[in-house]
Amino acid sequence: MQWQGVVVAQQVDTLPAVKLHSKKLPDVVNLPVPVQQFNKAELDGLNSLSVADAVKFFSGVLVKDYGGIGGLKTISVRSLGANHTAVLYDGVAVGDAQGGQIDLGKFSLDNIESIQLFSTQPPDILMPARSFASASVLSLHAQSAERQSGTLTLKLKGGSFGFINPSLSYRMPLIGHFSQGIQAEYQQAHGKYPYINYENGQSSDKRINSDVKSYRVEYDAAYIRNDSNAARLKLYYYDSKRGLPGSVILYNNISAQRLNNKSFFTQFSWNKTVRDRGRLLINAKYASDDKYYLDPAYSNSAGLLENNFHLRSGYASVAYRQQFSTSFSASVAVDYFIDQLNRSDSFVINFPEPSRYSFLQNIALRFKKQRFEADAQLLHTGIREKVKIGLAASARSAFTPAFAVSGQPFGRLPVRLRLSYKRIFRAPTFDDLYYTNIGNTNLLPEYVHQFNAGITYARNSDTRLSEFRMTADAYLNQVTNKIIAVPRQNLFQWTMSNIGKARIRGLDVSAHGRYRISKEWQLTAGISYSLQEALDVTNPLAYNYKAMLPYTPKHSGSFSLAAGYKSFTWSYNIISSAYRYRQGDLLPVNLVQGWADHSAAIRYSLKTKQQGQYVLLAEINNLFNNQYEVIRYYPMPGVNYRVGITANFKHHHKQQNIQK
Amino acid sequence: MKRSFFAILLTGLVALNACKKDDNVVIPAPVLSPATGIYVLCEGGFGGNNATLAYRNVASGVVAADFYRQQNPTQTGGLGDLANDAIIYGSKLYIVMNGSGNVTVLNASTGVLLGKVSFINGSGNKSPRFALGARGKVYVSSFDNTISIIDTTSLSITGSINVGANPEGIATYGNYLYVANSGGLNPVFDSTVSVVDLNSNLEIKKITVGLNPQKIEVNSVGDVYVSGYGNAFGTPAVPPFISVISAATNTLKTNLGAAYAYDHIRIHNDTAYLYNNYGGGDCKVINTLNNSVVRNSFITDGTVIQTSYGINIDEQNGDVYITDAINFSSPGEVTCFNRNGVKKFSFSVSPGIIPNKVLFAR
Secondary structure, X not given: OHHHHOOOHXXXXXXXXXXXXXXXXXXXXXXXXXXXXXXXXXXXXXXXXXXXXXXXXOOOEEEEEXXXXXXXXXXXXXXXXXXXXXXXXXXXXXXXXXXXXXXXXXXXXXXXXXXXXXXXXXXXXXXXXXXXOOOEEEEEEEOOOOOOOEEEEEEEEEEOXXXXXXXXXXXXXXXXXXXXXXXXXXXXEOOOOEEEOOOOOOOEEEOOOOXXXXXXXXXXXXXXXXXXXXXXXXXXXXXXXXXXXXXXXXXXXXXXXXXXXXXXXXXXXXXXXXXXXXXXXXXXEEEEEEEEEEEOOOOOOOOOEEEEEEEEEEEEEEEEEEEOOOOEEEEEEEEEEEEEEEEOOOOOOOOOOOEEEEEEEEEEEEEEEOOEEEXXXXXXXXXXXXXXXXXXXXXXXXXXXXXXXXXXXXXXXXXXXXXXXXXXXXXXXXXHHHOOOOOOOOXXXXXXXXXXXXXXXXXXXXXXXXXXXXXXXXXXXXXXXXXXXXXXXXXXXXXXXXXXXXXXXXXXXXXXXXXXXXXXXXXXXXXXXXXEEEEEOOOOOOOOOOEEOOOOOOEEEEXXXXXXXXXXXXXXXXXXXXOEEOOOOOOHHHEEOOEEEEEEEEEEEEEOOOOEEEEEEEEEEXXXXXXXXXXOOEEOXXXXXXXXXXXXXXXXXXXXXXXX | OXXXXXXXXXXXXXXHHHOOOHHHOOOOOOOOOOOOEEEEEEOOOOOOOOOEEEEEEOOOOOEEOOHHHHHOOOOOOOOOOOEEEEEEEOOEEEEEEOOOOEEEEEEOOOOOEEEEEEOEEOOEEOOEEEEEEEOOEEEEEEOOOEEEEEEOOOOEEEEEEEOOOOEEEEEEEOOEEEEEEOOOOXXXXXXXXXXXXXXXOEXXXXXXXXXXXXXXXXXXXXEEEEEXXXXXXXXXXXXXXXXXXXXXXXXXXXXXXXXXXXXXXEEEOOEEEEEOOOOOOOOEEEEOOOOEEEEOOOOOOOOOOOOEEEEEEOOOOOOEEEEEOOOOXXXXXXXXXXXXXXXXXXXXXXXXEOEEEEEEEO
């Protein structure tokens, strides 16, 4: 399946044994809210190792990339920051009540079938209430267990800076309507990549303490009775140990801090048609996240500092959708979840051990005709908290509405207009509220007004230009009560405060096309561009009033091109960002230069007589060895390479089991 | 440009003249000539590698915002990360680089780099904090619970004194060195001052003061004033404090109490300026000979300082320089007041941020 990867190969794939029951992706131009997506084939063409690498190609997205395979990578959609993007893994939210910033570098693309980014909200109204509670939603779909035959896939990738990445995937049908699969992956890299010395701008230094080792195991089981009755169970475990190289500090090359992560979750999802026109969706999840941080050279009396955090979360959701007529449907969703944070290390005093109880209800109405759609929705969020020591944040309750319309006003001309509004409530995280000496339990939630107006054009035809689509969306985000850190007492002790107001205006443009040159040659191209102005409008008297928010470039964009010829695929990708500032004070010393990162890859797939298939892959990243930073003093790797081989085997005998 | 170069040259000559015996001078010349230049140290942001040293030519009023790089063009990286303190001792200017882990030594007249004393120690940064010149040596407190002794000629560390947890400010009177042990990196803060005998370079006792002590200043009669943060985040919160130690007996003399709850102090001619370096702009003036309040508000002409982060006094004329850290990210400003709290002039140190110290070249 991985070799389907080449952008065009998917169409000419002739191996029925590995056809996936992949979820059909929505037609992005017909939706009332902006949607961007990559399927497996497109993902394979992007030289991306993790989800973080792939989402850099979406317009309106900035990935705060601290460099290297183990470096933190968080998403900021339309400059609202990582806390405003919900991440769904197979339809269920991946929560981080502690910091609220999910490291997308931890999600390998190895078993990801598709990635979708919904600006404002998902287009399906039958979703857990939590899916509607964020300013944007990044939805990841892993390979599903449902298939008709057993398959075994072995992969091995290797590359620069000690990168080794074997993985294994085994899918098999069980009796009756049951099937299962297991997926395991290991990654390691020493991460000692060279960068230009900051002290003299000439000699080459090597990044130190940038190593990472991680493994991931996933087990899936599915019961697929038919389209109207399906249940899925997933168990997921991820374990990583990494160095935290930190920002480069001039004249001081000490770096020894470590971070170990252990994440486990199990989730269950059941989807059933009720009578004719109703549909029920039940989700349940349990998750645990353990974070161990070590500074082995800390100047306290112990000579080291440890933080050992344990986050436990339980989650249940019931959603129901009723189709009242061909054009009118409505849904309700009720979610309840509990997050609890503990700390177990000898350096903790009076840790409050907060527990948060969240209760979300969502009502959505949808009117949909062929050329017109209108959605209205109301979300209620209720949060209360308990602490063992100290004061808990007070209970919060908020109603936040959302509206969206889209239509095709010019008859058969495939041009659609869309308009949406959404109000967002972002509760402070545990770190915001309770972090020792920093947290502030008086924090108010952050609110955002999101407006979007867009136009789309799409044409699919039998001509050589078989696919073409364009989208353009203008947006305005108004943020109030923005939660930001301000210094208090000394530079090591900051406190969280609600003092910010931000106004973010922008334009996201994208185009995608597929062109058939000849029977054997095909081209696919995508381009995206974002223009934005993200301003601090907190205090008209302040020096930084109407100054660009930190790390918000005015221009950014991406380009990808893939060419397929028989069993070969070539791809070429560019991601680029204009200059930006690392602080709201637009001083030359805070300027971070613009950059462009080019990458190229070639893939060859070979089919053998024994129902096996092999794919060979070679990638070159940062082709021009551009020395750049996304975050100031976190240098990005220069030119680097990856090669890989994939072998896929089909098991005939297993197929007998599921013949009915 | 030419004019400022000339001025620097002149400054250099004057300074060289003033201190012929260089660093072995135990007591600086009692008669001070007027300042010809004003150095302003800007701390820079945590991890920002943007510490700067600004220089204002007194005659022309011209400010060289990044004087260090200007005078040391080969040092393209600049000073480095987190300039926590600076002193002029003898003919040299010592800059304590907390993040970069060194003491950067300049010619105090020209700003030319003479050398760096490394505080990187095997696998760690000792994290140097404050410096003090005494007995021909420079004493530097470091977060690794030591005072390092720097030889001012060889510019190397020739000795180390063990003190309490995470020492900050240091002061000297008679044969003693007084060190504020903050313990700021421990879960429970320290609340002691180490007394070090300068003849043996050994800590001879610890005196209990308020919680999380930071700064130490001494008046003419040997009263050692210690200010500290307390713990604003404690349950219950502990306010800032001023404690007074008698150098004659090396015992605690008094805690000044709630009306003197300030975390920073600067003493000049027995007058103490008390301020909070994260809590607004104004400061309280007291007479340390009897602890009476001279003025509750130092500034008398309505000038507004947003965040007074450092106070330094020109010992020649008693002018008071208050550095304003603004919001800790915007360019810093320095305002000069006469001793009556009336503004004389101010200047920006842009792009320098978080100015914390003013020094005078003569």
